[in-house]
Amino acid sequence: MSLNYYKPGDWNAICDSCGFKFKASQLRKRWDEFMVCENDWETRHPQELIRAPIEKVGVEWTRPEAPDVEDGPSYISESSGNQETTIPSGTFDGSL
Numbered sequence: 435m436s437l438n439y440y441k442p443g444d445w446n447a448i449c450d451s452c453g454f455k456f457k458a459s460q461l462r463k464r465w466d467e468f469m470v471c472e473n474d475w476e477t478r479h480p481q482e483l484i485r486a487p488i489e490k491v492g493v494e495w496t497r498p499e500a501p502d503v504e505d506g507p508s509y510i511s512e513s514s515g516n517q518e519t520t521i522p523s524g525t526f527d528g529s530l
């Protein structure tokens with residue numbers, strides 16, 4: 435049946451999705467504001483409306499790093515007799 439007939443209060447309109455001609459009363463507004471026919475009408479996918487929870491990636495609390503210790507420990511033992519504290523001169527010839 436041709437759509438070019440008179441219907442009081444109605445008019446011819448083109449579906450924004452498929453491009454076919456319909457009467458305006460047969461078109462519905464889709465979620466993306468397109469005026470579409472019954473075959474092209476669909477609801478918005480619910481997954482598009484999901485909001486991901488905001489992730490907390492920081493730590494609960496912190497404190498400033500301790501200052502560097504300027505005076506290190508003494509590596510000279512005071513309980514094991516005499517110790518050499520200098521680098522000996524010469525080269526090692528492999529003999530022990």
Ligand SMILES: [Zn+2]
Nearest residue numbers: 449452471474
């Ligand atoms: Zn259509």
